[in-house]
Amino acid sequence: MREAVGIDKVSKSFFGNKVLHDVSLSIKYGEIHSICGENGAGKSTLMKIIGGIYNSDGGTITVNGEEASLRTPQEAYLRGIGIVHQELSLADNMPVWHNIFVNREITGPLGFIKRRDMQQRASEILEKLDMRVDPRAKVSTLPFATKQMIEIGKLLSMDVDVLILDEPTSALSERESQALFDLLLSLKKQGKAIIFISHKLDEVRQISDRVTVLRDGRLVGTLTREEATTDRIVSMMVGRDIDEFYPPKAKRRDGKIMLKCSGLSRKDKFEDISFDVREGEILGLYGLVGSGRTEVALSLVGADKIDSGTVELDGMSFRARSPRQAVKSGLCYLSEDRKQLGLFLEMTLEENFVSSSLERVTGQFGVIQEKQVKSISEQLMEQLGVVPKRSEALAASLSGGNQQKVLLGKWLSANPRVLIVDEPSRGVDIGAKSNIHFLLRELADRGMAILMISSDLPEILGLSDRVMVMHEGRLKGILENTDLTQEGIMNVAYGEVGTP
Template identity: 35%
Template sequence: MTSIPVAPRIRIRGAAKRFGAVHALRAADLDVHAGRVHALVGENGAGKSTLVKILAGAETADAGTVEFDGRGVQLSSTSEALSLGISTVWQEPQLFDELTVTENIFTGRELRKGIVVDWRRQREEVGRLLDLIGLSGHLATVPVAELSIAQAQQVPIAKALAQDASVLVLDEPSAILTDAEIEVLFGVVRKLTARGVAVVYISHRLDELFRIADEVTVMRDGRTVGTWGIGDLTVRRIAELMVGGAIDEHVRRDAVPDPGAPVVLELDDLTGPGYSGVHLRVRAGEVVALYGLVGSGAAAIAASLWGMVTPASGRVLLEGRPVRPRSPKEAQATGIALLPADRKREGMFSFQSIAFNVSAGHIGMLSRLGLWFDRRREREVARSMVQRLAIKTPSERQAIGAMSGGNAQKAVLARQLVRRPKLLVLEEPTQGVDVGAKEEIHRLVAEVAGDGTAVLVVTSDLPEALRVADRVVVVRGGATTAEFGRDATQVDVLAAAAGDDALARGSRS
C-alpha cells in the first residue's frame, strides 16, 4: 500500500526563544504543507522573524520541536537547514555590493569543473534564474552595487532558487517592491508551489495575502494565535487577530488643540518620487501622525519636507507661504526642525559632546559677538536642555555616541528645539529605544505641541501613532488614504493602512 503524505513538510510545536530578558518567542506552532503558501503575520516584534530563524537554523530554540516530513530534526546551523532544502530570504539580506550577482549567488558553493570554478555554467544558471524572476539575464555579471534597490532585493530570491528549495521562507520580500514587481514575485511563488515547494511568506501588507496565501498564521507577543484558511479571513479580521484583546491606550495629552489655530504646514496635492496627490494640514499646537507600513511612501513624503527629495508637483506651504527646501539645512532655515529616522547617519555627531550636538547648527545664535563660538554659552544651553529632557548623562560634555539610544535621541531632539521651530518633524522617533525613553519622548512631543509648535510624527509604530497624535493620517501606496481623529482604534487604522479599501473610503476626520 502506498502511503498518502499526510504529514506536513514542516511541523513546529512549542517553539520558544529568549534573548536575555526579551521573550521573542513564547510558544509557537506552525504547519507548512508542500505546494502551499503559508502567510505569517503579526505586529512588529510579534516574533515572526525569530520563528523563521529557528526554521532556518540561524537561531537555536530554547524549547520546542521541529519535524520535517514527519521526522524530528535538529536544526543547529543554517547549513543543516539548507541540506533539507530550507532556503530563506532574510528581511535584511546581506549582499556583497562589490561582487557580481553570480558571485553573490554562488559564493561558498561554487559550481566546479574538476577543481576549477565553472564560471560559464554559473553564469548560465544565474541567467536562467533571473529570467524566472523577471529580471534580465545580463545582470548576472553586474556588481550588486549597480542594481536598483528593487533588483538587489530579488538577488536573494534567485539565490534561494539556486539552492533547489523544498521550503522557501520569504521574510517581508514585498516591503519595498512596486506593484508590478510584486506581481512578478507572486508569479515565481506560484511556479514554485506548483512544483511542490512549501512557501512561508511574511508580510505586513495584508491585502496582498488574499492574492497569494492559502493559510494564514497570526502571531502576537511571541505566540501563534492560530491558523486560518485565507477564505475564512478578511483584512479587518486579520487586523483584529493581530491586535488581539489589547486595549487601545489612550494615554494622551489632555490638551485638545485649538481647531481654529493657524495652519502651519500644508501639503497641497504634493507629488514626487514614491508618493502622489498628498494632502495634509498641521495646525499650530497640533500633533499629526503620518502612519504607514514600511514602503507606504510616508518616509518619502518626510524626505521631501526636509529637502532630501524634490517634489515633482504640488506645494509645500509653511504658514501659508510656499517653500521648497533643497537640503535639510534649507528646511531648517525656513523653520522646520527635523529628527530623521537614521539618527546615526544624519542626526548627530557621535564623537562630539552632548553640548556640541545640542548646539550644532546654532552657532549664530549662541555666539553673542557673532565672531567666535562661545563655549560657555554652548554648555549653558546644553545643560538646560539636558535638564528639560531628563537626559541621563553624567555630564553634558560626554560624547553622544556613548549614550543609550533613547538618551541619544533626546539629545538630538534637544538640538532641534533650541531654535523654537514652527514645525517639528519626527521620523520613527522611538525606533530602537527602550520603554522608558519612549515615554519621555512622547511626553516631550506633547510638551512641544503645548508650546504652540506644529508637530508631524512619521511613524510605522501603530500604538505610537495613536498615543501621540491628535489626528492620524494613513499613507498607503504613496497617497494619503484615510484620516482618523482621537476616537481611532488600532484595528481601524491598521486595516486602513494594510489595504482595507472599504474603510479607506469611509474615512473619518
C-alpha cells in the first residue's frame, strides 16, 4: 500500500520538557491505524504536528512521498489532512451547518453564501452518522456527544485523504460509535488513510489494521491486526500487565435518601423523571445520545430550568438557582464538557482544585492561605495520579486525560454530599480509569451519594449498584445491577422493551 504520511524522527519539547523523542511511523492509504498510549504519552501532540497546529523541533514529515511543511492547519488541509481534535473546537454561537462549513462556505456566482445548500449537505452528512439533529440548531444548545458528532461531520465534509480522529468516541455510546466505524471502514475501502486514537481498546481492536503504541513520548512498536490483543497493547502501553477489574459493590444499601426527584420535566428535554439516590450508593444513568441524561443533571444543579416536578436534597425541598448555589448546598456536577463547564484552562492546577471550595482555604480577612492550597493540591494530585505533578502548571498544558483527573479533583475538594459525575473517565487511560473507579467507590463507602452518567457500558455495569436507563427524554426503567448484561441494558435503552 502506498504511504500517505511518513513521520521520520520527529521530536517536540515544551519549555525544555521533551514530550516526543525521535518518533518514526508510516501511515498508509487504505488502512486504519490506531495510536495507543497512556495519558500524556504524546498522542495528541504528534497528531497536532501532522495537523499543522504545533511545529516539531526536529525530524521530517512527508506527505505522498514529498517532504511537507505543515506550519498551519490550512497548510495541512491543502495537503489533504484533516483532524478532529480531542478538545472540540466548534463555534458555540453558530448553527450546526455553519460550523460544518466554516471557512469553506458554499457560495453562488455573486459570492452570496448558499445557506440552503449547506443546510442540506450538513443534514446528509449527519444522517450518514445516524444523527438526528436540526442543522439550524445553535451548537451551544447541544449535548457534548452531539458536538463530537458534528466535529466528525465537519471532517467528513472536508473530503480529505488523511483523516485523523483524536478520541472521537470518548462520549459516544455503542450505537453512535458503530455508525462512525461503519463510515470509517467504507472510507478506508475508498483508499483513505485513517489515524484513530482511543482509550477504548475494544474499539481499537475492532477497526484497526495496525496499532502503534507510544510510551513517554517514544515509539514502542507497531502491531498488526492479528498481533494486537488487548493484553499485548496494554503491556506495551504501561510496560506491565494490568487487570481490568472493578471495585466491590456498595457495602450497605439502606443509607438515607440523599437526592430524590419526582416527576421532573423540562420542555423538549425530558419528561416525568423520578428516582432517588441513597448515601453510599452509585446509581448509574445510561442512555443514548439525545436521551436527556445530561439535561437532567444540568437542571438539577440549576444550570437549566425545571418546568415541573420536585427535588429533595437530604430530605429538604430543593431547587438550585445556579450551579454555584448547588455546590454550596452540597450537590456537585462534574460536566462531560471540560471546556465549557468546569475546568479553567488558563489557570493553574491548584487554582482549579480550590476554585469550588474557596471558603476552605480563605482565612481571616479573606486572605487565601497559600499553604493550605498547596497541601490540598498535593493530596489531590497524589490521589488522582495527575501527571505532571506540578500544582503551578497551567491546566491547558496537561494532556486530555490528565485534565479530566484535575476536573474530578476540583469537585472532590468541595466534599459534596451528592456528586453527579458525567462521563467521569472520559479520555482517561486504562490504568487511571480503574483508579477513578476505586476512588468513586471509596467516596460512596464514606457516605457520598453518587449519580454516574456514562455511555461506557462496561463502566456502568462494573460500578453501579442500580442502573437507570433513559430513552428520548423518558425514564425506561431502573434496574438492580445483579445479573445485568450489556444486551439487557441496550434493549431497554433502544426502547424495545419498556418498563416504565
